[in-house]
Amino acid sequence: MARPAKDAPVLLRLDGITKRFGALTANDSVCLDLRQGEILALLGENGAGKTTLMNILFGHYVADEGAVLVSRDGAELAQLEPGSPHAALDAGIGMVHQHFTLAENLSVLDNILLGTEKLSALKSARAPARRKLADLMTRSGLTVGLDMRVSQLSVGEKQRVEILKALYRDARVLVLDEPTAVLTPQESDTLFAILKKLAAAGLGIVFISHKLAEVMAASHRIAVLRGGAKVADLPTSQCDQRQLAELMVGHEVSETVRGAGTPGDTLFVLTGVSAGESRESIRDVNLELKSGEILGIAGVSGNGQTMLARVISGLETPFAGSMRLGDRALTHANARTMIDAGLARIPEDRHRDGIVGAMTVSENLAIEAIRKPESQRFGLLRFAAMRDKAKALIDAYDIRCQGEDSPARLLSGGNIQKIVLARTLEGEPKVVLAAQPSRGLDVGATSEVYRRLLDARARGAGVLLISEDLDELMRLSDRIAVIHRGHLSAAEPTETLDRGTLGLRMAGHTMEAAE
């Protein structure tokens, strides 16, 4: 990819930024330059300090040490007033947050206008704004209906509005936080094409990511953050994925490898299942899970995965279709019946649905077995027995906590997930429902999750893996089905699929249309 000239002017300089939250150092004297016309990728694991750094740049946080320097209209670099989003906007910095900052009850146009006019103005000047935006849209290729209510837009369209918001304010530096997290692979390609166009037109662009492939494909230069400090700053042409992964994690990365499986009999069957009414619903879903296999469910967030998981967990009763585990009909089962029938549930929002934060680690580990003789006698809880069990599980699953009596909410995301794994997998379940099991986890915890799922598969359990991460699905699953707008495609062996095909199906193209 064509790099901008070496002597292109520096638009933005981070000079020794340090930010501490209590004992945690989120950013450790980070220095960074961004030149005009350049796309800089900021790479790092969750918790490496990428988002904190960008929030300091944009004035959401104030750095403890260091300064942000910006060049305004080609002038000399000057320090930016810390802690003021207003000042950052004035200096031409536009930020596209990972969680969109749009008012859903307003139109696209009004969202873009928000904050650009004096609050004392007697009338919003919508007509001139329309003209300017029409011009911006033709030049950048970002098209959105200006009169649509934001609540009606797709995720990709909302992101376009966010970028337009920045361009409308004549941003010269554009910062995107994990821009592809919510996009299909095709939408991501479109986004990067637009970013290249904008960079060629003279913007400086920073995008934050932890996905190696897209960082390699779409940037001129890569800065790697680890533990809050910058550990590398290299032209993309001098990098390769393996080296970046090691820089990111800090040690050699061992790939989880899925051995050949030995799928057995059909174990768990959904036939024509429909549930839910709103956008997050499923319609006529057919699914067959064999013992000893991992069946992956791919899809962009919000296409019915949550409802599917709720139905299988017994939290939602389908209004049509049937559900069967072994030879037991479970269509109208509630959550407890499902667990008793042999289902392990790894919920997608582990903080909300996986643990009770105020209860102790040992209570959380016993919570699904609360009626079994091992945890109660004559209706009274056997705390000593629960503690002993918890100690064993803490060892076996390497749960890092201050003992079995500490409240579960104090644990990190990875350790909370280990509690969920220990609790659900210990009973040797027949079916494992894993919804987004590695979301938000670091590399270590992720590989632990992968190992446990593969162990369950080797033991003969059927694993249903719902995920938005294609790499994860391709790596773990024996077969993959795609969910789109509540409809589930037939599962196909992973070997016959590639990322492109899956991406198209996630975007709603049927097989015929894709060919």
Added chain:
Amino acid sequence: MSDILEIFMSASFWAAAIRIATPLIFGVIGALICERAGVLNLGIEGIFTAGAMAGWMAVWLGAGLWGGVLVAALAGGFFGLIHAVLTVPLGLSQHVSGIGVTLFATSLSYFIYRTALPDVSSPPRIEAFQSLDIPVLSDLPFLGPALFQQTPLTFLALFLVAATAYVLYRTPLGLAIQAVGDNPAAVESQGLSVYGLRMGAIVAGSAIMALGGAFLTMSAFDAFFFGMVNGRGWICIALTVFASWRPGKALLGALLFGAFDAFQVRLQTEVGSFIPGQVFLMMPYILSIAALIVVARRADYPRALLVPYFKGQR
């Protein structure tokens, strides 16, 4: 049956409906402004009382009628500011703070009234607003007495409906208020102050609420007495939901309630001999609950209503 028809044919019925609706219009517009910015203001009942007392007392002490209106608005704004500080930068429970403001404002108003007039048995009257004589319009047959013989405060209420609608939908300030009630992060990322907008909206909304109370003492009853607000504030909170947070629908809801109330008073004289009066008193409330069930099930809540915003926490 013809008797009931006769009620709707009389100009005095429509005049009464609008008169009864006026304090509710102020209240619901004020509540709507607060809630559009994302803050429920249950201080409304107390702010009504404070507005009623402050406006009346100012006039009684010799301020002009419009001076009284201004004092009432300031009193409302003061209690609004208390609620704003507690709920916005401090992020406390909006329910608890609102109930607290209601109790505080009501008690303080009664206390000041009793302290100023320790041994009055019948509340002293003031020279209140008289109905406005609008050339031509007020003299129209039927329509004149039905719609155009109201006091200036009623016309102020109607003007505020139009002004609120204009500000909310046509000005940058209105867009910002709508946005801050939907997604405060959107407002902050565009360089505006979430706290400033929310606190401003609460203070302004509370000042408008207080005018509803002022109407009671300065237009309707000409005097202040205990318990005179009588739940009108709470009705406004329900009407806000009924109105789906839209000023036009808020006006409609208030008028509907006014019409129910005016109707039940007249119906009592028609059929009161064999149905107990309390049944009629219940009617507007039952009808507003019914209307609420029908309309509000699909209500499009401001998404950030009741959710405090803390800078830098996401």
